[in-house]
Amino acid sequence: MDFDLSDDQRLLADSVTRLMADRYGFEARKGYLKDPAGWSAAMWGQYAELGLLGLPFAEEHGGYGGGPVDVMLVMQEFGRALALEPYLATVVLGGTALQLAGSTAQQGEILPAVAEGRMKLAFAHGEREARYDLPFVRTTAKRSAGGWVLDGAKSVVFHGDSADRLVVSARVSGDDADEDGIGLFLVDADAAGLARRGYTLRDETRAAEIALHNVAAVPLGEPGAAFPVITRVVEAGIAAMGAEAVGAMEAMHSMTLEYSRTREQFGKPIGTNQVVQHRLAEMLMSMEQGRSMAMLAAMSVTEPDAAERARNISMAKVGYGQAARFVSQQTIQLHGGIGMTEEYAAGHFFRRCLVIEHSFGDTAYHLARLADEVE
Amino acid sequence: MDLRFTQEERAFRDEVRAFIRDNLPPDTAERMRLGHPPRKQDTVTWQRILNKKGWAAISWPKEWGGPGWSAVQRMIFIEENQAAPAPELLSFNITMIGPVLIQFGTEEQKRRFLPRAANLDDWWCQGFSEPGAGSDLASLKTAARLVGDHYVVNGSKIWTSTAHNADWCFLLVRTNPNAAKRQEGISFLLVDMKTPGITVRPIISIDGSHHLNEVFFDDVKVPVAMRVYEENRGWDVAKYLLGNERTGIARLGKSRERVAMAKSAAREVRFNGRRLIEDPAFRQRIAQLEVDMKALQITQYRVVSAGAKKSDGRPDPLSSVLKVKGTELLQASTECAMDAAGPMANPVWAQELAAMANEPDLFAEASEQSTASYLMLRAASIYGGTNEIQKNILSKAVLRL
Numbered sequence: 001m002d003f004d005l006s007d008d009q010r011l012l013a014d015s016v017t018r019l020m021a022d023r024y025g026f027e028a029r030k031g032y033l034k035d036p037a038g039w040s041a042a043m044w045g046q047y048a049e050l051g052l053l054g055l056p057f058a059e060e061h062g063g064y065g066g067g068p069v070d071v072m073l074v075m076q077e078f079g080r081a082l083a084l085e086p087y088l089a090t091v092v093l094g095g096t097a098l099q100l101a102g103s104t105a106q107q108g109e110i111l112p113a114v115a116e117g118r119m120k121l122a123f124a125h126g127e128r129e130a131r132y133d134l135p136f137v138r139t140t141a142k143r144s145a146g147g148w149v150l151d152g153a154k155s156v157v158f159h160g161d162s163a164d165r166l167v168v169s170a171r172v173s174g175d176d177a178d179e180d181g182i183g184l185f186l187v188d189a190d191a192a193g194l195a196r197r198g199y200t201l202r203d204e205t206r207a208a209e210i211a212l213h214n215v216a217a218v219p220l221g222e223p224g225a226a227f228p229v230i231t232r233v234v235e236a237g238i239a240a241m242g243a244e245a246v247g248a249m250e251a252m253h254s255m256t257l258e259y260s261r262t263r264e265q266f267g268k269p270i271g272t273n274q275v276v277q278h279r280l281a282e283m284l285m286s287m288e289q290g291r292s293m294a295m296l297a298a299m300s301v302t303e304p305d306a307a308e309r310a311r312n313i314s315m316a317k318v319g320y321g322q323a324a325r326f327v328s329q330q331t332i333q334l335h336g337g338i339g340m341t342e343e344y345a346a347g348h349f350f351r352r353c354l355v356i357e358h359s360f361g362d363t364a365y366h367l368a369r370l371a372d373e374v375e
Numbered sequence: 376m377d378l379r380f381t382q383e384e385r386a387f388r389d390e391v392r393a394f395i396r397d398n399l400p401p402d403t404a405e406r407m408r409l410g411h412p413p414r415k416q417d418t419v420t421w422q423r424i425l426n427k428k429g430w431a432a433i434s435w436p437k438e439w440g441g442p443g444w445s446a447v448q449r450m451i452f453i454e455e456n457q458a459a460p461a462p463e464l465l466s467f468n469i470t471m472i473g474p475v476l477i478q479f480g481t482e483e484q485k486r487r488f489l490p491r492a493a494n495l496d497d498w499w500c501q502g503f504s505e506p507g508a509g510s511d512l513a514s515l516k517t518a519a520r521l522v523g524d525h526y527v528v529n530g531s532k533i534w535t536s537t538a539h540n541a542d543w544c545f546l547l548v549r550t551n552p553n554a555a556k557r558q559e560g561i562s563f564l565l566v567d568m569k570t571p572g573i574t575v576r577p578i579i580s581i582d583g584s585h586h587l588n589e590v591f592f593d594d595v596k597v598p599v600a601m602r603v604y605e606e607n608r609g610w611d612v613a614k615y616l617l618g619n620e621r622t623g624i625a626r627l628g629k630s631r632e633r634v635a636m637a638k639s640a641a642r643e644v645r646f647n648g649r650r651l652i653e654d655p656a657f658r659q660r661i662a663q664l665e666v667d668m669k670a671l672q673i674t675q676y677r678v679v680s681a682g683a684k685k686s687d688g689r690p691d692p693l694s695s696v697l698k699v700k701g702t703e704l705l706q707a708s709t710e711c712a713m714d715a716a717g718p719m720a721n722p723v724w725a726q727e728l729a730a731m732a733n734e735p736d737l738f739a740e741a742s743e744q745s746t747a748s749y750l751m752l753r754a755a756s757i758y759g760g761t762n763e764i765q766k767n768i769l770s771k772a773v774l775r776l
Contacts, residue, residue, distance in 0.1 A: 001384060001447055002377045003680050009376075069376050257774055277770035284769060285696045292673035293666075299378040318663075319670045370665065371658035374638070 005073075012070060015050060016077040024081040026345045032084055037162050038206040039084035044117055053091055054115025057099065061111035068236070072243040072298040079247025082348055084205055086120050086159035088240055093158070094121025096236040097167045101184055101221030101229045110165065110186075122163035123237075124154040124187075124210050125230060132361040134230060135179045139212060141170035141223060148219060150185060150212045158359075160208030161198025164189050167233075168210075168217065172224040182230065183223030191215050203351040228306070234360050235313045239301045241356045242294035242316055245324040248349045248356075249287045252331040255346060256280065259335055270334075279334060283327050290323025311373060314366040321363045324353040378673060380451075387448055391455045398424050399461050409737060410636060410712075410744030412584070412751075413462035415498075415540050421462045422495040431464060432493040435473055439485070440493050446683040450623065450675065457628025467499040467537070468492040472545050474619050475563075479604040479612050484565070488543075500541035502532040502566070502590060503613070510764050512547075513557045513610065517592060519548035519564065526550070526564060526602070528572075528595040534758075538575050538588040541568050546597075551607050563609035565601040572596075582750035583723065617760065624694060624759070625675050625701030627668060633708035634664050636745060640715040643738055651715060664708055671700050692772035695765040702755040702762060713749040716742035 005013065023043060032040035047053050055070055057063025064070070071092060078087060091114065098110055098121075113119035130136035139152025150170045160166065166187045174181030187194060193215040196208045221229060257280060260271030270276050297316035303309040328350040332339035339346040357363065380388065403417040413421070425431045426440075433449050435441035444452070457463060464470075473492050476485050491497045508515040517530025528548055538544065544566045554560030566573070572595035578587040604612050638661060641651035651657055678693050713720045719742035728736055756762040770776045 001380055001676055001680065003677055005376060257776075260776065271776045274767075277774070277776050278763070278766040280774055280776065281766040281769035284773065285700060288674055288677075288693070288696055289667075289670040289700065292670050292677065295376070296378060296669065296673055299376070312669075315666045315669050318666045367659055367662050367666070368655075370662035371655060374652070374658045374661045374665075 005069075009070060009073060012055075012066075013073040013077070016052070016074055019046060019050065020077050020081040020083070024083060026082075026348075029082060029084065033204060038200060038204070039086065039162075043083070044085050047085065047087065048115070048117030051115075052087070053117055054111070055091065056095060057111045057115055061107060062115035063111065068239055068298040068301040071236075071240055072294065075240045075243035076247040076250075076294075079244035079352070080251045082203075082248070082251075082345075082352055086122070086162055086206075088237065088244075089123060089157075089159035089163065090114060090119075090121045092240045093123035093233055093237050094163075094165075094167050096233045097121075097123060097184060097220060097229060100232055101226065106186065106218075106220065119164045120159070120162055122157050122160040122166050122208075123233060124157045124160060124166045124168040125233075126155050126157070127153065128155045132365045133177065134234060135182065135227060136177050137169050137171045137182050138176055139168070139170040141172050141183050141185060141217065144216075146216065148183075148185060148217045148223070150187065150215045150217045152212050154210040154212070156201075157196075157208050157210055159206050160196055160210055161206055166194075166210070167220060168212070169226065169230055170217070179227040181224050182226045184220040184226040184229060185217035185223075186220050187212075187215055187217045191217075201355050203348065203355045205352075205355065231306075231310070232301075235297075235309065236301050238313050238317050238360050239294075239297035241359060242290075242297040242320045245320050245353055245356050246287070246291050246294045248352050249290055249324055249327045252327055252346065252349045253280070253283050253287055256283065256331050256334050263336075276334060279330055283330050286323040286326045290320040290327070293319030293323070311370065314361075314369050317361060317366045318363050318370070321357050321366075325357060325363075328353045378676070384447060384451065388451050388455060391452050392459075394428065394430075395456060395459045395461055398428075399459065400424075403462065404459075407460045407462070410741045410748060412748075415537075418462040418465060419495045419498075422464055422468075425464070426494045431495075432469060432473060432489075433464065434470060435477060435489070435493070439473075439477060439489050446679045447676070450679050453623035454628040454631075457623075457626060458631045460629070460632045465495060465498065467501055467541075467545075468495060468497070470619060470623075471501060471616050472499050472543075472565075475545070475603060475612055475616050478615060479563075481600075483600070484603065488565070497542040498537065498540050500535055500538045500544045500568075502535060502538075502544045502546035504532060504534045506531065506533050510761055512613070513561070515547055515549060515561065517546070517548050518552070519550050519562060519597070521550070521599070521606075524599050526562075526597045526599065528564070528566070528592045528597055530592050532590045532592075533588075534578075535575075535588045535590045536586055536758075538568070538590050539577060539585065544568055544590070545603075547609055547613055550609075554607065558610040560607055561609040561613070562606050563603045563612040564597050565603065566595065566597050570595050570597070580751065581753070582747040584747065584751065586751070625671055625697040626705055626755075627672055627675065627701065630664070630668055630701075630704045630708040633705070633712045633745075633748070634661060634668070636741065637661065637708070637712040637715045640712065640738070640741065640745070644715070644717055644719075651717075657715075660711055664704070664711060667700075667704050667707070671697070671704060674700070692768055695760075695768045695772075698759065699756075699762045699765045702752075705752055705755050706749075709745070709749040709752045712745040716745050719743075720746045 054063035055066040059065055141148050141150050168185050168187050172181050172183045193213040195211040198208045201207050261269055263270050293316040300309050300312035331346050335346050338344050422431050429442050432440045437443045505515050519526035519528045546564045546566050549560050550562040551560030572593040574591040576589045577585045644651050646654045682691050
């Protein structure tokens with residue numbers, strides 16, 4: 001057991017912290033939001049320059065060979081700054097799919113392009129009716145003369161509107177909810193028959209609905225056997241979002257603490273009231289428990305035992321989800337009216353946590369999965 | 376960064392597990408498995424077995440019989456010992472008076488008391504709280520007046536756990552009622568419980584057990600040589616004692632053992648047409664407890680491993696997180712074990728069961744104990760600094776409010 005960061009990891013965390021402190025203040029972020037894409041291409045270039053876009057990839061693909069802990073450090077800083085860029089979609093979700101299932105040629109083409117900031121990915125798996133059930137895939141994949149074609153619809157695809165290449169799941173065989181018979185496919189974003197409608201989520205990050213009509217696709221890994229890959233991509237996403245939630249909780253806790261020191265009512269700072277002090281102490285305790293769980297998620301991404309991995313990831317999602325919900329609700333409560341306003345940062349962190357909670361299975365979903373396993 | 380135990384840590388855990396399995400006396404093991412608290416003799420015998428192995432004075436330096444374990448090893452040992460379940464080391468001896476004497480005691484005090492404390496030849500109790508001094512400990516009034524080479528102690532202490540078992544008591548007394556600050560007039564004394572003038576009055580707690588006492592001091596003579604550290608500097612000693620090593624304060628092993636009890640009860644009984652263990656709501660309750668245990672376990676690792684690297688020797692205020700979250704979990708898990716027993720949680724029938732004891736009714740016995748344990752552990756968020764006081768500590772020491 002060991003909680004120390006390596007020198008490289010400390011350096012990485014410091015450089016991302018500095019970049020975000022310099023370039024990603026709450027006011028600067030408002031500027032980035034005005035871009036039609038909903039995020040900053042200039043920052044994306046900065047991430048590429050710092051090596052963040054290839055962080056978890058092998059050196060031969062222009063990456064740094066980093067692990068889940070490195071990604072955790074970056075995501076934590078992104079959470080603190082409420083970064084809008086498609087890092088999760090491209091590097092974590094798309095990147096994990098490519099790393100796990102891509103052929104040598106596919107990896108050689110795509111990963112370096114991602115690392116250099118030339119290509120953005122999205123993971124198009126979720127469907128309207130599936131809710132959080134991962135094996136529920138109705139989009140179909142059929143062999144055609146030239147290869148494979150996809151038909152169906154994908155829902156709430158993170159940054160699906162700005163991706164250049166999509167990783168799409170589709171059913172090759174079996175029933176709607178079978179784990180067997182699902183394939184992953186690479187699809188060009190501008191392929192004929194593909195239509196996407198972009199929109200903002202509650203936290204102002206972007207997503208898209210994607211319709212597929214007879215769209216040409218290339219298999220990523222063996223068609224029909226992709227479910228374990230999909231599971232691992234989602235697990236990596238849960239771990240990354242956990243770190244982001246921790247960053248958001250840190251930001252919320254420190255802004256609430258600061259507010260309680262400066263906001264005066266009845267002639268004294270509200271933080272002199274014991275009821276406020278105890279609430280802040282409870283927020284701290286929740287945050288630390290949430291941080292422990294986000295660490296558990298990061299450490300579990302590479303756990304070889306699938307059942308153990310799934311269990312730890314579900315525990316982590318429940319744990320950090322509950323912590324983030326408590327911390328974000330109390331942040332608004334202790335701020336009073338100002339916490340309800342769009343111009344103040346609190347509500348934005350609140351909404352990022354809300355979106356995280358409803359991604360890749362919420363608390364109730366993962367708790368139910370854990371309950372199924374009680375022996 | 377790696378959350379998993381190293382190979383050495385895993386090997387150590389296995390060694391501890393095997394030692395407990397092979398050496399815990401069978402009657403003690405059986406009583407504890409059924410959920411009973413250990414009897415005095417169970418605790419004494421087990422601590423002596425551990426001491427013989429060199430595993431009793433777990434946080435003491437090697438020269439005083441400590442095993443030389445790392446903080447992580449201590450944590451593993453405590454958790455395994457709690458989860459076994461085996462009687463816990465007597466904290467008054469091991470985590471309280473031992474480290475205090477090592478830090479503040481005279482050579483004579485160390486030589487006389489430390490080996491006996493490790494081997495539980497002396498059972499210590501803690502004379503801190505008073506009827507008028509609970510969370511506000513510094514307002515204590517029990518007075519010690521210096522007469523020649525003795526202090527003469529008058530007053531009373533309350534909530535004195537196991538005073539009826541104790542051979543010795545470490546006692547906070549007021550030696551200077553006129554000090555500028557209340558904290559500056561307090562001294563720390565070691566008192567032989569057989570000294571004339573001491574009366575121990577039992578306080579029966581809501582679980583029906585005799586654990587707590589009120590202790591009266593009526594002209595009790597205590598030799599000056601039994602004072603620890605300087606006169607009127609006892610508050611420093613008390614602060615050291617209260618902030619000293621809090622590994623194990625979360626009592627995770629105990630929560631783990633209670634959740635296991637809840638599950639085993641749930642396999643025996645029915646709920647709404649099936650076994651309770653098959654009920655989704657019950658299973659979710661267990662799952663939630665397991666999530667909370669996991670989070671606390673990792674937080675505990677973090678606090679312990681950060682503490683091992685600190686050199687100032689001051690307690691980590693984050694250990695207050697362990698106390699609050701640990702006791703919340705302890706209370707939630709004992710509550711769950713009791714609820715699992717259903718109507719069997721209600722009877723108090725140990726004596727009737729014993730009278731009918733041709734065949735022991737294990738389920739009934741465990742059920743009764745699950746309620747007793749629930750009742751007893753309502754105190755967990757009160758003793759050792761109430762959870763409200765812990766939140767005060769966090770808001771002052773960590774949040775600087």
